Amino acid sequence: MPEKDEDLTGKICVCSVGRPAIVIGKKTFEWGESWIGLGLDGKGTWASSDPCVIAETAVEFHDKLLNRFGGKMAFNS
Numbered sequence: 001m002p003e004k005d006e007d008l009t010g011k012i013c014v015c016s017v018g019r020p021a022i023v024i025g026k027k028t029f030e031w032g033e034s035w036i037g038l039g040l041d042g043k044g045t046w047a048s049s050d051p052c053v054i055a056e057t058a059v060e061f062h063d064k065l066l067n068r069f070g071g072k073m074a075f076n077s
Contacts, residue, residue: 012055015048
């Protein structure tokens with residue numbers, strides 16, 4: 001859960017259903033505020049009112065994926 005005034009822009013986060021995204025900003029909707037971003041799962045836009053930060057930068061996220069999957073990822077070919 002982000003701190004009250006924490007800026008998540010540029011960070012890699014997941015929403016409550018586990019979709020990862022690069023956060024691009026915060027938007028106010030009629031039902032409240034939400035962080036918005038670009039999904040990294042190929043399903044398009046992303047939004048979360050209570051995201052969880054999984055990496056501070058894209059490089060950190062990439063490194064975590066490499067460690068998790070042992071370097072066996074398609075973009076490393």
